[in-house]
Amino acid sequence: MSRNTHAFDLARYLDARTATVNRALDRFLPKAAAKPATIHRAMRYSLFAGGKRMRPALVLAAAEACDGNVPNALPAACAVECIHTYSLIHDDLPSMDNDDFRRGKPTSHKVFGEGIAILAGDALLTQAFEILVQAKPTARYPHHTLVLELARASGSLQLIAGQVADLESEDKATSLPQLRYIHERKTSALLCCSARLGGMTANCTPTQLRALTSFGYHIGLAFQVIDDILDVTQTSEKLGKTAGKDVAAQKATYPSIVGLEKSRKIAAQLTAKAFAALQPFKRKAAALQALAHHLLHRDN
Amino acid sequence: MSRNTHAFDLARYLDARTATVNRALDRFLPKAAAKPATIHRAMRYSLFAGGKRMRPALVLAAAEACDGNVPNALPAACAVECIHTYSLIHDDLPSMDNDDFRRGKPTSHKVFGEGIAILAGDALLTQAFEILVQAKPTARYPHHTLVLELARASGSLQLIAGQVADLESEDKATSLPQLRYIHERKTSALLCCSARLGGMTANCTPTQLRALTSFGYHIGLAFQVIDDILDVTQTSEKLGKTAGKDVAAQKATYPSIVGLEKSRKIAAQLTAKAFAALQPFKRKAAALQALAHHLLHRDN
Numbered sequence: 233m234s235r236n237t238h239a240f241d242l243a244r245y246l247d248a249r250t251a252t253v254n255r256a257l258d259r260f261l262p263k264a265a266a267k268p269a270t271i272h273r274a275m276r277y278s279l280f281a282g283g284k285r286m287r288p289a290l291v292l293a294a295a296e297a298c299d300g301n302v303p304n305a306l307p308a309a310c311a312v313e314c315i316h317t318y319s320l321i322h323d324d325l326p327s328m329d330n331d332d333f334r335r336g337k338p339t340s341h342k343v344f345g346e347g348i349a350i351l352a353g354d355a356l357l358t359q360a361f362e363i364l365v366q367a368k369p370t371a372r373y374p375h376h377t378l379v380l381e382l383a384r385a386s387g388s389l390q391l392i393a394g395q396v397a398d399l400e401s402e403d404k405a406t407s408l409p410q411l412r413y414i415h416e417r418k419t420s421a422l423l424c425c426s427a428r429l430g431g432m433t434a435n436c437t438p439t440q441l442r443a444l445t446s447f448g449y450h451i452g453l454a455f456q457v458i459d460d461i462l463d464v465t466q467t468s469e470k471l472g473k474t475a476g477k478d479v480a481a482q483k484a485t486y487p488s489i490v491g492l493e494k495s496r497k498i499a500a501q502l503t504a505k506a507f508a509a510l511q512p513f514k515r516k517a518a519a520l521q522a523l524a525h526h527l528l529h530r531d532n
Numbered sequence: 533m534s535r536n537t538h539a540f541d542l543a544r545y546l547d548a549r550t551a552t553v554n555r556a557l558d559r560f561l562p563k564a565a566a567k568p569a570t571i572h573r574a575m576r577y578s579l580f581a582g583g584k585r586m587r588p589a590l591v592l593a594a595a596e597a598c599d600g601n602v603p604n605a606l607p608a609a610c611a612v613e614c615i616h617t618y619s620l621i622h623d624d625l626p627s628m629d630n631d632d633f634r635r636g637k638p639t640s641h642k643v644f645g646e647g648i649a650i651l652a653g654d655a656l657l658t659q660a661f662e663i664l665v666q667a668k669p670t671a672r673y674p675h676h677t678l679v680l681e682l683a684r685a686s687g688s689l690q691l692i693a694g695q696v697a698d699l700e701s702e703d704k705a706t707s708l709p710q711l712r713y714i715h716e717r718k719t720s721a722l723l724c725c726s727a728r729l730g731g732m733t734a735n736c737t738p739t740q741l742r743a744l745t746s747f748g749y750h751i752g753l754a755f756q757v758i759d760d761i762l763d764v765t766q767t768s769e770k771l772g773k774t775a776g777k778d779v780a781a782q783k784a785t786y787p788s789i790v791g792l793e794k795s796r797k798i799a800a801q802l803t804a805k806a807f808a809a810l811q812p813f814k815r816k817a818a819a820l821q822a823l824a825h826h827l828l829h830r831d832n
Contacts, residue, residue: 262688268696271688322654327646346627347699350650354622354657355688361661362683365676375675376665383662388562388571388655396568399647 300434385425394418406484420452600734685725694718706784720752
């Protein structure tokens with residue numbers, strides 16, 4: 233019964249946050265008709281393709297946990313969503329994961345062609361920094377710090393490193409440490425950065441920032457382990473993308489290395505660590521806790 | 533005789549500047565062996581492929597024209613070079629201009645494959661912002677302003693808009709205004725941004741910034757008209773890239789629309805406007821003037 237009440241609250245919370253983030257993204261981006269229209273249509277096609285806005289929600293909830301407010305955290309929330317969307321567009325390309333569908337819709341290169349898809353990704357990546365510096369800087373975290381935070385999480389040692397390692401692991405035996413390296417970078421890096429940026433826009437204390445770092449890291453890793461599990465256990469229709477792709481591509485996943493049950497246990501352990509990290513925030517962590525529950529119990 | 537003396541000075545100036553910029557880029561970038569090595573090797577392969585460092589030179593010379601100094605302007609100089617290099621890697625891809633050679637060397641995707649080439653471009657684009665915010669902010673131009681300047685010049689309304697319009701103009705009749713639109717964005721935007729960022733790192737006055745804007749805009753447009761001319765008049769060996777490609781691809785160029793002689797006249801007129809813009813700097817514009825001469829009289 234308490235679980236149902238909880239789920240209901242989170243659904244409302246996420247709906248409200250998603251609407252706020254979508255309005256802000258619409259405001260920050262050039263209009264679809266802005267010349268050249270192709271690129272702006274392509275940017276908006278992927279950005280408004282029904283993404284769950286988990287990263288922006290994490291930014292906003294982290295800010296609130298540190299007594300911050302939504303308007304001050306919105307630019308950072310929109311910036312991480314632009315980075316996330318660009319990375320999906322490029323990851324889906326034929327020379328990368330070669331995916332035709334994403335969230336139940338044809339991927340960018342299927343609609344606009346490869347050249348425009350690459351450029352739409354480039355444009356969203358660039359736009360992220362333009363949006364981020366529209367955040368109001370706080371005493372502890374000037375623009376310089378915010379930009380470094382996002383650039384490092386998205387750069388060649390984190391997000392991009394994960395995609396490279398993922399590409400290079402195809403058709404090769406992958407160990408659990410190698411798989412963890414990939415997941416830490418492909419998924420944890422940006423989720424961790426989202427939580428940290430949220431805290432920064434609320435001028436969080438160093439202790440709060442450490443707590444958010446641990447929360448973001450563990451929830452990110454758990455999220456990816458669950459993604460691996462869902463690829464094995466769910467249908468394409470349910471996922472809104474091609475299921476069983478990892479198996480078909482003989483891609484290393486947590487289930488393929490340690491089995492399904494052990495994978496579920498690992499995901500639960502990681503989430504427990506994420507919850508433990510939230511202790512310093514006490515009641516103010518309600519939204520972050522709800523998000524963590526949502527990420528662990530999702531089925532798509 | 534004065535031309536020869538002039539050329540000699542500029543060669544020394546450019547050699548010294550190139551060495552300084554190369555050392556700084558080496559310092560700012562992750563080492564080639566940093567994990568995953570592939571991406572860092574690919575980033576460095578294109579970044580150290582013998583580029584002429586015209587944009588960094590422009591940043592540094594603009595800073596000096598405003599009584600700034602080289603160390604303060606170096607992060608901006610390296611940031612624009614990272615943006616320029618990323619845009620070349622992506623422009624050369626099979627789904628874009630499909631170029632096998634650049635500066636006499638195989639292009640990134642020929643060496644590393646398409647996936648890694650796309651990611652190396654992404655990584656350099658991201659790195660540019662990480663480097664830029666390591667500049668010392670000045671009273672008139674905080675980090676926020678520097679990031680907006682670079683993001684806008686590189687974004688979907690400028691640099692990327694130019695590449696999109698260029699892609700879309702293939703196999704179509706292109707008018708002179710359309711071609712100018714492409715050149716303004718593909719080339720002028722980043723050269724103009726280079727001159728402006730140089731001034732900003734020297735805390736330039738609004739009058740100086742306007743002068744640098746006009747200089748950068750006109751020299752950028754002239755540069756591209758000359759590129760069009762060289763594609764028709766020079767050999768591949770001389771250019772270090774495939775000559776006659778524009779003609780072969782039936783691509784609109786200044787020579788194809790208005791003829792070779794008129795193109796040369798336009799380039800000269802644009803350069804005259806660039807020189808005129810330098811008047812407020814008097815003697816301090818020596819390096820900028822020399823750069824302009826170099827860009828107009830180059831043969832590769």
